[in-house]
Amino acid sequence: MPNFQQPSAMPIHKYSGYDAVDIADRTWPANRITKAPRWLSTDLRDGNQALIDPMSPERKRRMFDQLVKMGYKEIEVGFPASGQTDFDFVRSIIEEPGAIPDDVTISVLTQAREDLIERTVESLKGARRATVHLYNATAPVFRRVVFRGSKDDIKQIAVDGTRLVMEYAEKILGPETEFGYQYSPEIFTDTELDFALEVCEAVMDVYQPGPGREIILNLPATVERSTPSTHADRFEWMGRNLSRREHVVLSVHPHNDRGTAVAAAELAVMAGADRVEGCLFGQGERTGNVDLVTLGMNLFSQGVDPQIDFSDIDEIRRTWEYCNQMEVHPRHPYVGDLVYTSFSGSHQDAIKKGFDAMEADAKAKGVTVDDIEWAVPYLPIDPKDVGRSYEAVIRVNSQSGKGGIAYVLKNDHKLDLPRRMQVEFSKVIQTKTDAEGGEVTPGAIWETFQDEYLPNEANAAARWGRLQLRSGQTTTDTDGVDTLTVDAVVDGQETALKGTGNGPISAFFDALQAIGIDVRLLDYQEHTMSEGASAQAASYIECAIDDKVMWGIGIDANTTRASLKAVVSAVNRAGR
Ligand SMILES: CC(=O)SCCNC(=O)CCNC(=O)[C@H](O)C(C)(C)COP(=O)(O)OP(=O)(O)OC[C@H]1O[C@@H](n2cnc3c(N)ncnc32)[C@H](O)[C@@H]1OP(=O)(O)O
Ligand SMILES: CC(C)C(=O)C(=O)O
Ligand SMILES: [Mg+2]
Structure with a gap:
């Protein structure tokens, strides 16, 4: 077939590609993710700073409690030097007994500026476990445009910032606080790899990580710039070249500008990242941070425990929508209204057969369907595992065939129609959808079925x-x-x-x-339609x-x- 595509009139000359990484013996493509990484939720910082109307203290608290309940053990709770609201929020959870469980570490972000660092560390007084997260941009355009300085000047900002964080932590925080440190070369994705390494090494020379004294080096895709594979190459390169690697927690912080944040996070973990920072449902600046729910559920669907509880995903979503004053898209992975629903005939046919086969296989093994491996076509996971019912799995419209209608009758009314009868009744429904358009609800299917086949049982x-x-x-x-x-x-x-x-x-x-x-x-x-004497x-x-x-x-x-x-x-x- 000839290709009729034509050059577009778009201003392509304004943009340039990203550099590939010279790492021909890369190992990450063969790696599998077999355990959950360390997670950090930054909903209350990166997510919150991206809202038109940032969360009120009450909404922040609801989100914090939700994150704790789900099992997140590292939570970035704000940018306390940004203003009184964030500062007070951090104070409120530290001061309220039991608000932060003993096994949860809170973290706070600051620029590398002395006044901001002092205020930031002050906000953490009395915390049981706390991390200060310091950042400065390291990429060429930021060096030239924002900081107007040389590479050495930019490295010095990170070095001085690290020293100041250590000094203020020493001065302000008592022994009751288990103190941790995180550094991010912001815009890592556009920073020359050898320079990103040089800055991280200089920071480590000041902080001196060692046994029992880890440092978190977080390499952010502040603005996502490359394919996930190049992002992974950059992680493999950093992991190979960092000194004191065993004391470094290598952390990935993808944003979703190219729409590939989830892949970027997963491939970075395959390339050696130990920890992932993101937000629930991909909240965050511009197109969002990486979606922690999708990442966790991707592990779950591969038989790997995410160590986070998504079993009531709609409750998590309701809280998220309340706190962020935004709605989750109906096609959002694992949680959207439509993600466990099939309208089309061949999908419905396969799903119905899948459910029937699961039942038969379980019966043959003498166990329940929950004890055998999930194998229903078109459904990557059992919707029940995230608290969804099977009601929405099959919805009928003009694209539907006999399988979907038969599924509704079996699921809702325990009627297992013979195949030729399914064909007969689907024509009745098809006539209805062709005439009226739109969806036929399970209630309308049942009414039509009763009117067609059981008129003497229905209302007189x-x-x-x-x-x-x-x-x-x-x-x-x-x-x-x-x-x-x-x-x-x-x-x-x-x-x-x-x-x-x-x-x-x-x-x-x-x-x-x-x-x-x-x-x-x-x-x-x-x-029979049910068990027992009155069946x-x-x-x-x-x-x-x-x-x-x-x-x-x-x-x-x-x-x-x-x-x-x-x-x-x-x-x-x-x-x-
Ligand atoms: C990628 C990220 O998400 S980074 C996190 C971004 N989040 C936020 O900024 C939210 C909270 N921030 C704020 O509320 C404000 O920025 C404040 C209150 C902290 C500071 O406000 P201001 O003092 O007005 O400074 P502003 O934010 O405009 O920063 C600009 C100045 O800081 C410098 N700067 C910016 N980032 C950094 C940094 N990481 N370290 C050191 N200096 C920095 C800039 O070069 C600029 O300096 P200049 O004034 O000498 O040109
Ligand atoms: C502060 C840093 C980690 C950040 O949010 C980013 O670079 O996206
Ligand atoms: Mg970010």
Whole structure:
């Protein structure tokens, strides 16, 4: 096929590509992530600083409590030198007994400026575990435009900042505080690798990490600039070249400007990152920080424990929406309203078969479906594991086929329709969706089903059809011949019918023959709808009635009655 694409008129000359990393013997592509990295939530700092209306103290507290409840052990709680609100928030959680669990480390961010550092460290007085996070940009355009200084000047900002953090921590914080330090060469992604390394080494020379004294070196994709693979190369290069590597916690902090933050984080972990910083649902500056929920759930879906509890994902989302005053997109991975829903026929067919196969496999092994490996097509995880029901899994519209409709009837009403009956009923629904458009809700599917197949069971006003069954009795003689007597309403008249046959169904056909209705049996299936003494049975009968082939269904606690009702259902439909 010829390619008809044409050069665009976009101003491409304004932009340049990123540099590849010279690391031909890279090892990260072969690595697998087999355990959760250390997580840091920066919802209360990077997420909060990106909001039109930053969180009120009450909203900040709700978010903090939610993060603690989910299991995050490192939480960046603000930029206390930015103003009174952040400062007071940090003080409030430190001063309230029990607000910060003993195993949670709070962290605070500061620029490398003495007044800001002093105020920042002051905010941490009395904390059990606290980290000061210092940053300064190291990339060429920042050196030239923002700081207007040389490489050495920029390195000096980091060195002086580190020394000041240590001095103020020594002066202000008592022995009750287990103090930690984190340094970020901001805009790492645009910084020359050897210079990023040089600055990190200079910072370490001041801080002197060693046994029992870790340093967190966080390499941020402040603005995402490259493919995740180049980002991973940069992490592998830094990991190989950093001295004192065993005392360094190498941390990744992706933003999502190119839409690949999740991949960038995962590949960086494969390349040696020990720790990931991000925000729930990808909140954060511009296109957001990396989404911690997607990262955690990606691990979960591969059988790796994220060490974070996502089992009530809608509650997490409600809290997040309240705190951020924003809405999660309906297609957001793992949590959006539509992410466990299929509208299209072939997906629905496969999902229904998947659920049926899971049930059968579990039964064969004598266990429950929760004990076997998840294998339902089109559903990467079991929605139940994040607190979702199966209700939304299949939704029916004009793109849907028989499988989806059959799924709704089975799931909501325990009716396991035979395949040819599924085809028959899906045509009824298709007529409805073609005529009315839009979605057909499970309630509307059931109403249509009742009206089509069970008019005598549904409300009396909606009854229709030539025949209604009142009561029936069979007797069997010594030759095995059944005689059936039936009290019925035929064309509005109370009528007594009688017939014989080699079973109740053929006896009923014989009785119908007497009033001019010619019925032949083509297929018969039945199943119980629940366990126990009061269990209902569903009978499905496919009949040739005069020149029409029709399915009917009967539901009753008595299987004979259920099958007679199914014949009535088919006969009435033939005359509709
Ligand atoms: C990538 C990130 O997310 S970084 C975090 C960004 N978050 C925030 O900035 C939120 C909170 N910040 C604030 O509220 C304010 O910036 C404050 C209160 C901390 C400081 O405000 P101001 O004193 O007005 O300074 P402002 O933020 O404009 O900073 C600009 C000055 O700081 C310098 N600067 C910027 N970053 C740094 C840094 N990391 N270390 C040292 N100096 C820095 C700039 O070069 C500039 O200096 P100049 O005035 O000599 O040209
Ligand atoms: C302060 C740093 C870590 C940051 O948020 C960034 O560079 O994106
Ligand atoms: Mg950031």
